[in-house]
Amino acid sequence: MKKVEKFRKLLLLFFLSFILINKAYSQKGPVPTGKAQLFFNDGKSILPIPYMPIFNEAGEVEFLADIDGLIELPTDRLFYVRSQFYTDTVVQVRTDSLTKIILEYKDVALNPVEIKYFKDPRDQIKYLSKSINSDYVSSPHLGVFSGYSIVNQQGKVLGYFEAAGLSLLSGNKKWKPWDFAVNNSSGETYNHLLPMELRRSHHWNLAGDTIPSSYHDEKNPQNSYGLLPFYCREFYRALEVSGPLDEKSIKYYDFRYGDEVGNDVIYFNIKDQFKADDKLPIFLIGEGVIYLSNSGDMVERFTFNFSSYRYLNFELKRDLRNRGISGILTVVYDRYDGKIFPKEIELEAKFFESRNLFRPRSFDPGNEASIKEKLYLTNYQPLAKDDVQNLAQAMNRVGLESMVPYNSSYWRLGTKVSDKDFRKIQSDLGRIISLEKQFLANSGKRLHPWYNGETISSSDEEMNKRRIKYTLDVVTSLRSKWDELN
Secondary structure, three states: OHHHHHHHHHHHHHHHHHHHHHHHHHOOOOOOEEEEEEEEEOOOOEEEOOOOEEEOOOOOEEEEOOOOOEEEEEOOOOEEEOOOOEOOEEEOOOOOOOEEEEEOEOOHHHOOOOOOOOOOHHHHHHHHHHHHHHHEOOOOEEEEEEEEEEEEEOOEEEEEEEEEEEEEEOOOOOOOOOOOOOOOOOOOOOEEEEEEEEEEOOEEOOOOOEEOOEEOOOOOHHHOEEOOOOOHHHHHHHHHHHOOOOOOOHHHEEEEEEEEOOEEEEEEEEOHHHOOOOOOOOOEEEEEEEEEOOOOOOEEEEEEEEEEEEOOOOOOOOOOOEEOEEEEEEEEEEEEOOEEEEEEEEEEEEEOOOOOOOOOOOOOOOOOEEEEEEEEEEEEEEOOHHHHHHHHHHHHHHOOOOOOOOOHHHHHOOOOOOHHHHHHHHHHHOOOOOHHHHHHHOOOHHHOOOOOOOOOOHHHHHHHHHHHHHHHHHHHHHHHHHHHHO
Protein backbone atom coordinates (compact mmCIF):
# COMPACT_ATOMS: atom_id res chain seq x y z
CA MET A 1 0.00 0.00 0.00
CA LYS A 2 2.87 2.36 0.89
CA LYS A 3 4.51 1.58 -2.47
CA VAL A 4 1.28 2.48 -4.29
CA GLU A 5 1.00 5.76 -2.37
CA LYS A 6 4.65 6.57 -3.09
CA PHE A 7 4.07 5.89 -6.80
CA ARG A 8 1.04 8.19 -6.82
CA LYS A 9 3.09 11.02 -5.24
CA LEU A 10 5.84 10.54 -7.81
CA LEU A 11 3.27 10.56 -10.60
CA LEU A 12 1.67 13.75 -9.25
CA LEU A 13 5.09 15.38 -8.95
CA PHE A 14 5.86 14.43 -12.56
CA PHE A 15 2.62 15.95 -13.86
CA LEU A 16 3.12 19.16 -11.85
CA SER A 17 6.66 19.48 -13.21
CA PHE A 18 5.40 18.87 -16.75
CA ILE A 19 2.69 21.54 -16.41
CA LEU A 20 5.17 24.10 -15.02
CA ILE A 21 7.71 23.42 -17.76
CA ASN A 22 5.03 23.56 -20.46
CA LYS A 23 3.62 26.80 -19.02
CA ALA A 24 7.08 28.36 -18.93
CA TYR A 25 7.64 27.31 -22.54
CA SER A 26 4.23 28.64 -23.68
CA GLN A 27 5.00 31.99 -22.03
CA LYS A 28 8.26 32.32 -23.92
CA GLY A 29 8.62 35.86 -25.24
CA PRO A 30 8.68 36.91 -28.88
CA VAL A 31 11.75 36.08 -30.93
CA PRO A 32 14.16 39.04 -30.95
CA THR A 33 14.73 40.78 -34.24
CA GLY A 34 17.56 42.63 -35.90
CA LYS A 35 17.98 44.79 -38.98
CA ALA A 36 19.87 44.29 -42.23
CA GLN A 37 20.48 46.63 -45.12
CA LEU A 38 21.10 45.51 -48.69
CA PHE A 39 23.54 47.27 -51.00
CA PHE A 40 25.09 46.82 -54.44
CA ASN A 41 28.33 48.13 -55.88
CA ASP A 42 27.92 49.74 -59.30
CA GLY A 43 31.68 50.19 -59.70
CA LYS A 44 31.57 53.82 -58.60
CA SER A 45 29.75 53.75 -55.31
CA ILE A 46 27.83 51.50 -52.95
CA LEU A 47 24.08 52.13 -53.09
CA PRO A 48 21.10 50.59 -51.21
CA ILE A 49 18.82 48.15 -53.06
CA PRO A 50 15.12 48.91 -52.42
CA TYR A 51 12.20 46.46 -52.37
CA MET A 52 14.33 43.31 -52.44
CA PRO A 53 12.37 40.13 -51.61
CA ILE A 54 13.74 38.03 -48.76
CA PHE A 55 13.13 34.27 -48.98
CA ASN A 56 12.79 31.76 -46.14
CA GLU A 57 14.18 28.21 -46.20
CA ALA A 58 10.99 26.94 -47.86
CA GLY A 59 11.64 29.23 -50.83
CA GLU A 60 8.75 31.60 -50.01
CA VAL A 61 8.98 35.39 -49.95
CA GLU A 62 8.51 36.24 -46.29
CA PHE A 63 9.75 39.83 -46.07
CA LEU A 64 10.34 42.83 -48.34
CA ALA A 65 13.10 45.38 -47.94
CA ASP A 66 11.91 48.99 -47.84
CA ILE A 67 12.83 51.85 -50.15
CA ASP A 68 16.22 52.20 -48.38
CA GLY A 69 17.02 48.49 -48.55
CA LEU A 70 16.29 48.03 -44.83
CA ILE A 71 14.62 44.92 -43.49
CA GLU A 72 13.82 43.70 -39.97
CA LEU A 73 14.17 39.93 -39.50
CA PRO A 74 13.99 37.38 -36.66
CA THR A 75 17.43 36.50 -35.29
CA ASP A 76 16.77 32.77 -34.87
CA ARG A 77 16.51 31.87 -38.58
CA LEU A 78 18.45 32.07 -41.80
CA PHE A 79 17.04 33.98 -44.78
CA TYR A 80 18.15 34.23 -48.37
CA VAL A 81 18.48 36.67 -51.25
CA ARG A 82 17.91 34.87 -54.55
CA SER A 83 18.24 36.53 -57.93
CA GLN A 84 19.08 35.96 -61.57
CA PHE A 85 21.52 38.89 -61.43
CA TYR A 86 23.01 38.76 -57.91
CA THR A 87 24.80 35.84 -56.31
CA ASP A 88 22.60 33.96 -53.84
CA THR A 89 23.32 35.26 -50.34
CA VAL A 90 22.51 34.02 -46.84
CA VAL A 91 21.16 36.67 -44.43
CA GLN A 92 21.28 36.38 -40.64
CA VAL A 93 20.81 39.37 -38.35
CA ARG A 94 21.87 40.30 -34.81
CA THR A 95 20.02 42.38 -32.26
CA ASP A 96 22.95 44.61 -31.33
CA SER A 97 24.03 45.91 -34.74
CA LEU A 98 22.91 46.62 -38.30
CA THR A 99 23.95 43.85 -40.68
CA LYS A 100 25.21 45.38 -43.93
CA ILE A 101 25.12 43.09 -46.95
CA ILE A 102 26.73 44.06 -50.25
CA LEU A 103 25.36 41.92 -53.05
CA GLU A 104 27.58 40.98 -55.96
CA TYR A 105 26.56 40.55 -59.56
CA LYS A 106 26.73 37.00 -60.88
CA ASP A 107 29.70 36.22 -63.06
CA VAL A 108 28.09 35.35 -66.39
CA ALA A 109 31.35 33.69 -67.49
CA LEU A 110 30.68 30.95 -64.94
CA ASN A 111 27.57 30.04 -66.93
CA PRO A 112 28.58 30.25 -70.61
CA VAL A 113 25.70 30.56 -73.08
CA GLU A 114 25.85 29.95 -76.81
CA ILE A 115 25.01 33.24 -78.52
CA LYS A 116 22.59 32.37 -81.33
CA TYR A 117 21.05 35.74 -82.09
CA PHE A 118 22.60 39.10 -81.15
CA LYS A 119 25.87 39.64 -79.33
CA ASP A 120 24.16 42.05 -76.93
CA PRO A 121 20.76 40.87 -75.59
CA ARG A 122 19.62 44.51 -75.44
CA ASP A 123 19.79 44.60 -79.26
CA GLN A 124 17.57 41.54 -79.47
CA ILE A 125 15.11 43.07 -77.00
CA LYS A 126 14.86 46.16 -79.21
CA TYR A 127 14.26 43.94 -82.23
CA LEU A 128 11.62 41.89 -80.37
CA SER A 129 9.95 45.03 -79.06
CA LYS A 130 9.47 46.52 -82.52
CA SER A 131 8.38 43.21 -84.00
CA ILE A 132 5.90 42.34 -81.26
CA ASN A 133 4.45 45.83 -80.85
CA SER A 134 3.72 46.06 -84.57
CA ASP A 135 1.63 42.86 -84.38
CA TYR A 136 0.25 43.14 -80.84
CA VAL A 137 -3.51 43.55 -80.57
CA SER A 138 -4.22 47.29 -80.79
CA SER A 139 -7.94 47.47 -81.58
CA PRO A 140 -11.09 46.16 -79.85
CA HIS A 141 -11.49 42.37 -79.95
CA LEU A 142 -14.06 40.03 -78.41
CA GLY A 143 -13.06 36.55 -77.30
CA VAL A 144 -13.71 33.98 -74.60
CA PHE A 145 -12.12 33.42 -71.22
CA SER A 146 -12.09 30.89 -68.42
CA GLY A 147 -10.25 31.06 -65.15
CA TYR A 148 -10.24 31.17 -61.37
CA SER A 149 -9.24 33.34 -58.42
CA ILE A 150 -8.43 31.91 -54.97
CA VAL A 151 -7.80 33.91 -51.77
CA ASN A 152 -5.63 32.47 -48.99
CA GLN A 153 -4.56 33.61 -45.54
CA GLN A 154 -2.65 31.65 -42.89
CA GLY A 155 -2.85 28.55 -45.05
CA LYS A 156 -6.66 28.71 -45.33
CA VAL A 157 -8.76 29.38 -48.41
CA LEU A 158 -11.04 32.36 -47.69
CA GLY A 159 -12.50 33.01 -51.13
CA TYR A 160 -13.02 31.22 -54.45
CA PHE A 161 -14.29 32.42 -57.82
CA GLU A 162 -14.31 30.53 -61.10
CA ALA A 163 -15.96 31.59 -64.33
CA ALA A 164 -16.12 31.22 -68.10
CA GLY A 165 -17.52 33.77 -70.50
CA LEU A 166 -16.73 36.72 -72.75
CA SER A 167 -13.55 38.83 -72.78
CA LEU A 168 -13.56 42.29 -74.37
CA LEU A 169 -10.07 43.65 -75.09
CA SER A 170 -9.95 47.39 -75.70
CA GLY A 171 -6.65 47.22 -77.60
CA ASN A 172 -5.58 50.50 -76.01
CA LYS A 173 -1.76 50.51 -75.78
CA LYS A 174 -1.37 53.90 -74.09
CA TRP A 175 -1.35 54.65 -70.38
CA LYS A 176 -2.67 57.66 -68.54
CA PRO A 177 -3.69 58.02 -64.87
CA TRP A 178 -7.28 57.36 -63.84
CA ASP A 179 -7.94 55.51 -67.08
CA PHE A 180 -7.50 51.99 -65.80
CA ALA A 181 -9.90 50.47 -63.33
CA VAL A 182 -13.55 50.72 -62.44
CA ASN A 183 -14.31 51.06 -58.73
CA ASN A 184 -10.60 50.77 -57.90
CA SER A 185 -10.72 47.20 -59.18
CA SER A 186 -9.01 44.79 -61.49
CA GLY A 187 -8.74 45.93 -65.04
CA GLU A 188 -12.23 46.39 -66.42
CA THR A 189 -11.12 49.12 -68.80
CA TYR A 190 -8.62 47.06 -70.79
CA ASN A 191 -9.90 43.51 -70.40
CA HIS A 192 -13.60 43.51 -69.57
CA LEU A 193 -14.81 40.08 -68.46
CA LEU A 194 -18.39 38.86 -68.45
CA PRO A 195 -19.12 35.39 -67.00
CA MET A 196 -21.68 33.25 -68.77
CA GLU A 197 -21.05 30.49 -66.23
CA LEU A 198 -19.73 31.07 -62.74
CA ARG A 199 -19.42 29.69 -59.26
CA ARG A 200 -18.39 31.92 -56.37
CA SER A 201 -18.08 31.31 -52.67
CA HIS A 202 -18.83 33.84 -49.97
CA HIS A 203 -15.97 36.09 -48.85
CA TRP A 204 -14.76 34.78 -45.48
CA ASN A 205 -12.36 36.04 -42.81
CA LEU A 206 -10.14 34.07 -40.45
CA ALA A 207 -12.72 34.30 -37.65
CA GLY A 208 -15.18 32.29 -39.76
CA ASP A 209 -17.45 35.23 -40.58
CA THR A 210 -18.57 36.38 -44.02
CA ILE A 211 -17.70 39.87 -45.27
CA PRO A 212 -19.45 41.88 -48.01
CA SER A 213 -17.99 42.16 -51.50
CA SER A 214 -17.91 45.94 -51.25
CA TYR A 215 -18.28 48.70 -48.70
CA HIS A 216 -18.54 52.47 -49.07
CA ASP A 217 -17.75 54.81 -46.18
CA GLU A 218 -18.50 58.45 -47.02
CA LYS A 219 -17.00 59.79 -43.77
CA ASN A 220 -13.81 57.70 -44.04
CA PRO A 221 -13.23 56.91 -47.72
CA GLN A 222 -10.00 55.08 -46.87
CA ASN A 223 -12.16 52.35 -45.33
CA SER A 224 -14.10 51.81 -48.56
CA TYR A 225 -13.23 48.77 -50.63
CA GLY A 226 -14.37 46.46 -53.39
CA LEU A 227 -13.36 42.80 -53.59
CA LEU A 228 -13.34 41.62 -57.20
CA PRO A 229 -11.53 38.71 -58.85
CA PHE A 230 -8.78 38.66 -61.47
CA TYR A 231 -6.28 41.19 -60.22
CA CYS A 232 -3.95 39.52 -62.73
CA ARG A 233 -5.42 41.79 -65.41
CA GLU A 234 -4.13 44.86 -63.58
CA PHE A 235 -0.62 43.45 -63.22
CA TYR A 236 -0.62 42.36 -66.84
CA ARG A 237 -1.59 45.89 -67.83
CA ALA A 238 1.39 47.16 -65.80
CA LEU A 239 3.60 44.77 -67.80
CA GLU A 240 2.12 45.95 -71.11
CA VAL A 241 2.86 49.64 -70.51
CA SER A 242 6.20 49.45 -68.63
CA GLY A 243 7.67 45.97 -69.13
CA PRO A 244 11.02 45.22 -70.80
CA LEU A 245 9.33 44.80 -74.21
CA ASP A 246 7.79 48.28 -74.10
CA GLU A 247 9.97 50.41 -76.41
CA LYS A 248 9.99 53.42 -74.08
CA SER A 249 10.84 51.32 -71.00
CA ILE A 250 13.82 49.29 -72.28
CA LYS A 251 16.24 51.89 -70.89
CA TYR A 252 15.19 51.02 -67.32
CA TYR A 253 16.31 47.37 -67.59
CA ASP A 254 19.47 45.27 -67.63
CA PHE A 255 19.53 42.12 -69.80
CA ARG A 256 21.63 38.98 -70.25
CA TYR A 257 21.29 35.73 -72.15
CA GLY A 258 20.66 32.46 -70.37
CA ASP A 259 19.55 28.88 -70.75
CA GLU A 260 16.84 27.05 -68.81
CA VAL A 261 16.43 23.33 -69.42
CA GLY A 262 17.62 23.70 -72.99
CA ASN A 263 15.44 26.74 -73.70
CA ASP A 264 16.94 30.03 -74.81
CA VAL A 265 16.01 32.85 -72.45
CA ILE A 266 16.82 36.48 -71.73
CA TYR A 267 17.01 37.50 -68.07
CA PHE A 268 15.95 41.04 -67.22
CA ASN A 269 16.14 43.22 -64.14
CA ILE A 270 15.08 46.79 -63.31
CA LYS A 271 18.32 48.75 -62.97
CA ASP A 272 19.12 49.36 -59.32
CA GLN A 273 19.39 53.14 -59.73
CA PHE A 274 15.75 53.29 -60.90
CA LYS A 275 14.10 51.04 -58.30
CA ALA A 276 13.56 53.77 -55.71
CA ASP A 277 12.49 56.49 -58.14
CA ASP A 278 8.69 56.33 -57.99
CA LYS A 279 8.31 59.31 -60.33
CA LEU A 280 9.26 57.14 -63.32
CA PRO A 281 6.62 55.39 -65.50
CA ILE A 282 7.58 51.98 -64.06
CA PHE A 283 4.84 49.94 -62.40
CA LEU A 284 6.48 46.60 -61.55
CA ILE A 285 9.84 46.46 -59.75
CA GLY A 286 11.76 43.21 -59.98
CA GLU A 287 13.33 40.79 -62.41
CA GLY A 288 12.27 37.96 -64.67
CA VAL A 289 12.76 35.71 -67.66
CA ILE A 290 11.76 36.03 -71.31
CA TYR A 291 11.41 32.64 -73.02
CA LEU A 292 12.20 32.76 -76.73
CA SER A 293 10.94 30.69 -79.65
CA ASN A 294 13.40 28.41 -81.46
CA SER A 295 13.90 31.04 -84.15
CA GLY A 296 14.44 33.78 -81.55
CA ASP A 297 11.98 36.17 -83.23
CA MET A 298 9.02 35.56 -80.90
CA VAL A 299 8.43 35.60 -77.15
CA GLU A 300 6.60 32.44 -76.09
CA ARG A 301 6.39 33.05 -72.35
CA PHE A 302 7.19 35.76 -69.85
CA THR A 303 7.79 35.51 -66.10
CA PHE A 304 8.09 38.61 -63.90
CA ASN A 305 9.11 38.18 -60.24
CA PHE A 306 8.11 41.52 -58.74
CA SER A 307 8.59 42.83 -55.20
CA SER A 308 6.87 46.18 -55.59
CA TYR A 309 3.85 47.40 -57.53
CA ARG A 310 3.14 51.07 -58.27
CA TYR A 311 -0.53 51.78 -58.61
CA LEU A 312 -1.57 52.34 -62.24
CA ASN A 313 -4.27 54.88 -61.50
CA PHE A 314 -2.03 57.38 -59.72
CA GLU A 315 -0.17 60.18 -61.42
CA LEU A 316 3.60 59.61 -61.58
CA LYS A 317 4.47 62.38 -59.12
CA ARG A 318 1.80 61.48 -56.60
CA ASP A 319 2.82 60.19 -53.17
CA LEU A 320 1.99 56.68 -51.98
CA ARG A 321 2.17 55.09 -55.42
CA ASN A 322 4.01 52.08 -54.07
CA ARG A 323 2.04 49.05 -52.93
CA GLY A 324 3.58 46.38 -50.69
CA ILE A 325 2.92 43.43 -52.97
CA SER A 326 5.29 40.65 -54.05
CA GLY A 327 4.51 37.95 -56.54
CA ILE A 328 5.07 36.15 -59.82
CA LEU A 329 3.28 37.14 -63.03
CA THR A 330 3.45 34.61 -65.87
CA VAL A 331 2.17 35.31 -69.38
CA VAL A 332 1.94 32.99 -72.40
CA TYR A 333 1.44 34.57 -75.81
CA ASP A 334 -0.25 33.29 -78.96
CA ARG A 335 -0.27 34.48 -82.56
CA TYR A 336 -3.20 34.01 -84.91
CA ASP A 337 -4.74 35.99 -87.77
CA GLY A 338 -1.51 37.99 -87.91
CA LYS A 339 -1.97 39.35 -84.37
CA ILE A 340 -0.32 38.60 -81.02
CA PHE A 341 -2.62 38.07 -78.01
CA PRO A 342 -2.14 37.09 -74.39
CA LYS A 343 -3.15 33.43 -74.16
CA GLU A 344 -2.65 32.72 -70.45
CA ILE A 345 -2.16 35.13 -67.55
CA GLU A 346 -1.23 33.69 -64.16
CA LEU A 347 -0.60 35.55 -60.90
CA GLU A 348 0.52 34.41 -57.46
CA ALA A 349 0.91 37.36 -55.10
CA LYS A 350 1.24 38.12 -51.40
CA PHE A 351 -0.02 41.41 -49.93
CA PHE A 352 2.49 42.99 -47.56
CA GLU A 353 1.98 46.23 -45.62
CA SER A 354 -1.34 47.89 -44.84
CA ARG A 355 -1.33 49.90 -48.09
CA ASN A 356 -2.13 47.40 -50.81
CA LEU A 357 -5.08 46.48 -53.03
CA PHE A 358 -6.69 43.99 -50.74
CA ARG A 359 -8.76 45.67 -48.05
CA PRO A 360 -10.53 44.57 -45.91
CA ARG A 361 -8.14 41.66 -45.28
CA SER A 362 -6.33 42.74 -42.11
CA PHE A 363 -2.57 43.02 -42.34
CA ASP A 364 -0.21 41.90 -39.61
CA PRO A 365 3.39 40.78 -40.16
CA GLY A 366 3.25 37.03 -40.74
CA ASN A 367 -0.48 37.25 -41.47
CA GLU A 368 -0.41 38.32 -45.11
CA ALA A 369 -3.25 37.48 -47.49
CA SER A 370 -2.36 36.02 -50.87
CA ILE A 371 -4.08 35.23 -54.16
CA LYS A 372 -3.67 32.61 -56.84
CA GLU A 373 -5.26 33.40 -60.21
CA LYS A 374 -5.18 32.15 -63.77
CA LEU A 375 -6.94 33.35 -66.93
CA TYR A 376 -7.19 31.45 -70.21
CA LEU A 377 -7.98 33.69 -73.21
CA THR A 378 -8.74 32.59 -76.75
CA ASN A 379 -10.79 32.92 -79.97
CA TYR A 380 -10.58 36.71 -80.27
CA GLN A 381 -12.34 38.38 -83.21
CA PRO A 382 -12.13 42.06 -84.22
CA LEU A 383 -15.01 44.37 -83.37
CA ALA A 384 -16.29 47.39 -85.23
CA LYS A 385 -15.85 50.52 -83.12
CA ASP A 386 -19.58 51.23 -83.29
CA ASP A 387 -20.28 47.87 -81.62
CA VAL A 388 -17.85 48.28 -78.73
CA GLN A 389 -19.86 50.74 -76.64
CA ASN A 390 -23.12 48.82 -77.03
CA LEU A 391 -21.41 45.58 -76.13
CA ALA A 392 -19.71 47.10 -73.07
CA GLN A 393 -23.06 48.51 -71.86
CA ALA A 394 -24.71 45.11 -72.28
CA MET A 395 -21.87 43.41 -70.37
CA ASN A 396 -22.15 45.96 -67.57
CA ARG A 397 -25.88 45.29 -67.38
CA VAL A 398 -25.21 41.67 -66.41
CA GLY A 399 -22.13 42.30 -64.25
CA LEU A 400 -18.89 40.53 -63.45
CA GLU A 401 -19.24 38.84 -60.13
CA SER A 402 -22.64 37.39 -59.35
CA MET A 403 -25.30 38.06 -61.94
CA VAL A 404 -25.70 34.94 -64.10
CA PRO A 405 -27.38 31.84 -62.62
CA TYR A 406 -25.27 29.02 -61.20
CA ASN A 407 -25.38 25.92 -63.42
CA SER A 408 -24.06 22.85 -61.61
CA SER A 409 -24.23 20.63 -64.72
CA TYR A 410 -21.77 22.91 -66.54
CA TRP A 411 -19.13 22.58 -63.82
CA ARG A 412 -19.46 18.81 -63.67
CA LEU A 413 -18.03 18.76 -67.21
CA GLY A 414 -14.73 20.25 -66.13
CA THR A 415 -12.85 22.97 -64.26
CA LYS A 416 -9.56 24.84 -64.55
CA VAL A 417 -8.76 24.26 -60.87
CA SER A 418 -6.65 21.19 -60.06
CA ASP A 419 -8.22 18.35 -58.06
CA LYS A 420 -5.78 19.04 -55.22
CA ASP A 421 -6.69 22.74 -55.03
CA PHE A 422 -10.42 22.04 -55.22
CA ARG A 423 -10.26 19.53 -52.36
CA LYS A 424 -8.60 22.24 -50.29
CA ILE A 425 -11.28 24.75 -51.35
CA GLN A 426 -14.07 22.36 -50.36
CA SER A 427 -12.45 21.54 -47.03
CA ASP A 428 -11.79 25.16 -45.99
CA LEU A 429 -14.87 26.91 -47.37
CA GLY A 430 -17.56 24.30 -46.88
CA ARG A 431 -17.31 23.85 -43.11
CA ILE A 432 -20.20 26.14 -42.16
CA ILE A 433 -22.19 26.43 -45.41
CA SER A 434 -21.87 23.94 -48.25
CA LEU A 435 -20.13 25.23 -51.38
CA GLU A 436 -23.19 24.44 -53.49
CA LYS A 437 -25.35 26.71 -51.30
CA GLN A 438 -22.73 29.46 -51.54
CA PHE A 439 -22.61 29.13 -55.34
CA LEU A 440 -26.40 29.42 -55.53
CA ALA A 441 -26.52 32.39 -53.15
CA ASN A 442 -23.94 34.31 -55.23
CA SER A 443 -25.56 33.96 -58.64
CA GLY A 444 -28.45 35.37 -60.63
CA LYS A 445 -28.84 38.39 -58.39
CA ARG A 446 -30.28 40.62 -61.07
CA LEU A 447 -32.81 37.97 -61.90
CA HIS A 448 -34.71 38.34 -58.62
CA PRO A 449 -35.85 41.46 -56.72
CA TRP A 450 -33.83 43.12 -53.94
CA TYR A 451 -36.50 44.38 -51.58
CA ASN A 452 -34.55 44.61 -48.30
CA GLY A 453 -37.79 44.01 -46.39
CA GLU A 454 -39.46 47.16 -47.75
CA THR A 455 -43.05 47.32 -49.00
CA ILE A 456 -43.12 47.34 -52.79
CA SER A 457 -45.83 49.15 -54.74
CA SER A 458 -47.53 47.57 -57.73
CA SER A 459 -45.80 50.06 -60.07
CA ASP A 460 -42.40 49.06 -58.65
CA GLU A 461 -43.32 45.41 -59.09
CA GLU A 462 -44.12 46.01 -62.75
CA MET A 463 -40.89 47.97 -63.25
CA ASN A 464 -38.89 45.18 -61.62
CA LYS A 465 -40.47 42.58 -63.91
CA ARG A 466 -39.50 44.65 -66.95
CA ARG A 467 -35.92 44.98 -65.68
CA ILE A 468 -35.64 41.24 -65.12
CA LYS A 469 -37.07 40.57 -68.59
CA TYR A 470 -34.60 43.00 -70.16
CA THR A 471 -31.67 41.45 -68.28
CA LEU A 472 -32.72 37.94 -69.34
CA ASP A 473 -32.89 39.09 -72.97
CA VAL A 474 -29.39 40.61 -72.69
CA VAL A 475 -28.00 37.42 -71.11
CA THR A 476 -29.59 35.30 -73.84
CA SER A 477 -28.12 37.52 -76.57
CA LEU A 478 -24.63 37.53 -75.01
CA ARG A 479 -24.74 33.78 -74.41
CA SER A 480 -25.44 33.17 -78.10
CA LYS A 481 -22.36 35.25 -78.91
CA TRP A 482 -20.32 33.23 -76.39
CA ASP A 483 -21.54 29.96 -77.93
CA GLU A 484 -20.60 31.26 -81.37
CA LEU A 485 -17.05 32.18 -80.25
CA ASN A 486 -16.61 28.87 -78.44
